[in-house]
Amino acid sequence: MxxxxxxxxxxxxxxxxxxxxxxxxxxxxxxxxxxxxxxxxxxxxxxxxxxxxxxxxxxxxxxxxxxxxxxxxxxxxxxxxxxxxxxxxxxxxxxxxxxxxxxxHAPPEYFASHTTPKGGREHVTLPDGSELVMNTDTRLDVAFHPDRRLVTLYQGEALFDVRPDPGRAFIVDSALARIRVAGTRFNVRREHEDVQVIVQVGAVLVQSGRWWRRHDTRLEAGQGLHVQADGSQSVPRDINMAADLAWVDGRLVFRDVPLARVAIELNRYLVAPLRLADEQVGRLRLSASFWLDDPEGIVAGLPAVLPVVLARQADGGILVARAPGNV
Incomplete structure (x- = not known):
């Protein structure tokens, strides 16, 4: 053996x-x-x-x-x-x-379900002293078994601060990937057919793929990777923690990011969608930091930092277009 x-x-x-x-x-x-x-x-x-x-x-x-x-x-x-x-x-x-x-599927010793609405965040303390912070529009289950502590992440994002327990591993299952840790601080984000894992402190093991084509990657502090729908994993890369985990402190930080990507991030927090008029406006780049408590205010402030105009649409959404004279 x-x-x-x-x-x-x-x-x-x-x-x-x-x-x-x-x-x-x-x-x-x-x-x-x-x-x-x-x-x-x-x-x-x-x-x-x-x-x-x-x-x-x-x-x-x-x-x-x-x-x-x-x-x-x-x-x-x-x-x-x-x-x-x-x-x-x-x-x-x-x-x-x-x-x-x-x-x-065995009955757990402890079980709880947690959800957050669009634009909401929630702090949860688990029975073992581990803590998690849930970001906007997140849904997960927590189940403690005699040999493991299991979190099933169905959608959204959460930061985990795990208390060590030599007898019970801490596992986050996001369908596309399973993240196994002992005691560490890490972030998991699941959206559509992509899972992102970021390690802030310690190390984690990221497992993905079918059992006959398994991918196992050890991530160290300061690193992150993506898991795709087919179970494949990106090469671990260094992460800008101040920007990628700013949401935990209630902020969104963009550093030379295309407006198309900014719109994707903002739509995670907005009830009414933000839309771009065309690809050209999506290529505008933004460097800014915003408070998350008022995502609609972030949208309202875009014309102050970019050459764009806003138009309210019939469904309540906002259309962003190039300002006249800046086409």
Missing amino acids: RGSEGIADQAIRWSARLHAGGLTAAEEAELASWRRAHPDHEHELQIQLAVQQAASALPRGLVQRLYGGELPQRPVPGRRRALRAGALALTAGAAGALAWTLRD
Whole structure:
């Protein structure tokens, strides 16, 4: 077994090898030694064997949905050992996916749902002392289990300040990505088919992609990355914390940003939409800092810092166009 693996991962691999059959005498001795090494080993192995037994009784279509879709075709290696290795890898990955799915649906010790309206923010203190700040239009669930603290982020953005707990990892699941930490301060933003992760203090592990094409990236303090809809991850980059996390202090900071991007950010806070007349006005660049408590006031102030005019539309939205003589 790999020394860097956790007990659950080791148990998944052993249960997969038992399922594949044909253990050699040396492998049987290794398994027996592993099971005796610690009571948690045997306990976790029995859990994984139960998962496999439960999966065998489920309809194939349901198992595929639990795994996240159709399973990829198994490769056909030329050698018997390679074929066994491929089957073992697929079985271990499938068992792991189903195991975590069943674990995440177990009744939690603590559960709470939190939401913020457009333009709102909320500070939440969790039972373990961890804190989170929710940004505008955010929805999430918090569930504490004996072995983990799980936050499911459905939409929006939140800054997490996590208290260390060696026995329970802190996990943020945003569907596209799973962020695992021990104790740190980090930000997760989910919008449409993109998830952004920023680490302010400490480090986090960002996991994404299907189990057969998993991406794992360790982010250090001052770094950030994006996760796309297909599970791919951008290269970690240095982050301007003062600008990207200014919302926590109630501000929006733009530094030489196209107005098209400014409009996207402002629309996260505005009830009535802000629209641009054309691509040309969207290319205007803005450097400014605004208070978030009055997003409509930010829009009203745009003509003071850019050559634009505003027009109220029938649905209450605002159209931004180039000012006459500045086309």
